[in-house]
Amino acid sequence: MGILGSARRLRREVGRDGVTASSHDDWPTLHSRRGSSLRRRFVVAITALVGVVLVVLALALGLSSRQRLQSEIEAHARSYARLAVGPFCRAYETYFDSGHSKFLQLVDDLAELSSDLVAVEIYDTTGRVLYSTGSLRESTSLVPVARPDVVSEDPRVRAAARGLDSVAWRTPRPVRYYTVMEPHVEEWGRHRYSVAFHFTYDSLGAVTQAFLVSLVVPTTLSLGIGLLIAILLARQSLSPLEKLIAGARDIGSGRLDRRIELTSDDEFEDLASTLNRMAARLAGSIVELEESNLALQQSNVELKELDRLKSDLLANVSHELRTPLTSMQGYTEAMAEGLLGPVNRGQEEALEVCQRNLDRLLTMIGELLTFSRLESDRLAMQRRAVDLTEVARSTVEAVRSARGVGRELVESFGEGPFVVDIDPERIGQVIENLLTNAVKFTPEGGRIELRLVGEAETVCVEVADQGIGIEPLEQSRVFDRFYQVESSSTRRYGGIGLGLSIVKQILDAHGCGIELESQVGVGTTFRFRLPRAVEESDRDLPLVRVLVVDPDAAFARQLTAEIERCGWGWRVVPSAQAAKLTVQEGEVDAVILDRLLPDGDAFDLVREWRSQDATRGLPVVVVSERSDQPVAEGLGAIAFLAKPVPAGVVAKKLRRQLEPSSARCILLVADQVDRELRETSRSLRPLGFWWRRWRDNDSTKLLVDGDLRAVVLFDRRRSPLTPWGSVVPLVLAASLPVIVWADAEHAAEVRASLADAGIDWGEVVSSRRELRQRVEQLRRTRDGVTVWKDSST
């Protein structure tokens, strides 16, 4: 079922041709978000890489050219100083004191020659400032200003002024200028002056700035181009991935014939071909599943057909065997009953023999049929908790009256109760076969004992006889079919040798074994053990309740026993007043009423009930003197009974009313009848149906004999198959309409378990109203409108 189910489900999804609504909703959003983010990340990464590389390059370029520029400025400064020191000193010497303006003119001209020069100072060899130009030009850098006639405080200056070498140094930030101290050595080698030239780096800043500005445009351009390339690259390298996603989505949504075509000659192509292979294999396995599904269905159909043929054959053989017995049985019975004229004593005896032998023949045919059914597993065990004492006692009774003549049949039951989990009819048959067997081999006057012995988890059943016994060698073969201890025993003891084999089969089906102890000439004991039943906890409500109104307790007991046998509930009240109250409570389906009540006349009560709407249709049976009959019938009693009432009559009268034979019966299989269910079944009664609770002993019979119209399975415990597992085969055989009443939320589950059980025509209802509708449909079926599946096939 699991495989078939999943294959079916898979096929269903595949068959939906393409994308289902839900998967369509899920996919594209996921897809588009993922795709775009991946592409964006790709582009951003590439662009950032290009940007970083460009910036680093530009910085490196800028730094190196700045360095180069700076040393160029400094080299220039040094050669200027070397060239200009002479003219400066000569101008100072010649014109400083006489013709000062000429001196200033010369200084200005000399200063003009270098654009970076910002100040010039002339020192003597002690480091005393002889002359300072002050700031020569507007400069962004601060210019050192030395005061004339003061010895410089700077030791570098004093040292340079003394020395004969040219010295240069950089004054660091924030002043930032370059100083070259150049000694002036006169032609004859005399050193009187040194000149300090101060140069600014301002041009360096301007050049760097210009350089940077010139870099912006190409950088931006390259970035843009990089971006473009990145986008193109992303699109190109991601397109196989997008194809893959689209293909996988199609395959995922069930289009298994979809193939992804990709020739990118890389890992994507590998992935695509892997996906394609997977889709192909999936498609292949679905085809296989469908085929095996079909094959299974086929063989299932064949098996069913075979089973049907077999049971048809069985039915036909049984039919052929029974037919000739019909007229024999009919005539024999008719003669014995004197229907065909008076019979004398001799004839009567002969007829009795005929009858007895006919019975035997019928039993044998029945045995054959039962055996064949057991062989083909067609007889399902209807196990339930029963008191084994009852089964044993009634079986002994049956055997005693039928064949036990001349042998002593002893019941020896231990301390009960013996509540066991068995199919009571089948176990009854086991006991009957064993007893019959014992009777057969026990000589007249012998003693046969049926023993029940309670054990911890089982009840031990023993059938002991004082028969001829069985040879040890033959003991293992007695359960073989058609086996008889002696070949002549068929003639001597009768039977066709199936009895013990049926015993074994039935016990096997219960999971019990059977042992035998035997001593030739002393007797044989058969022994088997039946499992005790688990306690049945709750007693549930009867579907029909009958109120007995009678002060005579003994008579009431007789009535209630009959009511119980019908499977109904009862309540006994002794007075008219109590009866009135009980009926008012509305829990009463019928009343049995004694005319003479201690607190009044029952007829007044009937009159009162008939005058009220709620109780007008209440079935009432009156028990009284014969002379009261006309009055009672006039009042609308459904039946009148005169005391003493023969056994069985009351139940019969009530049954006609409560379970009219013109209506059909709905079999109710319920784990427990609660108030709602009871109310529902009562409310549906006016539709012309009567309800029978599934009680294993009589329900099988009901399925066989009864006017079953439908089966309603009621399940409160949400365990769909447990309470009615044993009913299903019978329902299947009968092709009866099945209605399951289950909670709405469990409907699907219940439907599935019905299908598993092979019932594909069941209806699941989940409310009283729905149930009513279904039952009304059933009523229409009776009127000629076929609503249900044709059950004749």
Next chain:
Amino acid sequence: MSEASILVVDDEPDVRRMLQVILDKNGYGVQGVSSGLEALVAVNEREPDLILLDIMMEGMDGWEVLKLLKMEERTRDIPVVILSARVEPRDKIRGLQEGAVDYITKPFSVKGVLNSIDLILNPTVS
């Protein structure tokens, strides 16, 4: 009350004869036929009060007869009791579902058949 008429349909001459004799002794008017077709002809001529119907018959079997009877407006209400040697539960269920009033298996108890007929023809509750 005039005597009720019963139509016995059975292809087995012995069974038919036996039923005729017994029913006759019990004061019913009996007509016996040996096939489904004859049964329909007989019903067409005169509607009986009740039909005892065999299932396994040559030619038209009891199922067909029952179906045809239930299809016809005029014959739908004639109570049919099936007497058959087919004892399978599903046959019984089928018979009752198709409208038979009772399904008695062969070999039957004569008393049982008479009881059933009596119950159908003389319902005590109206």
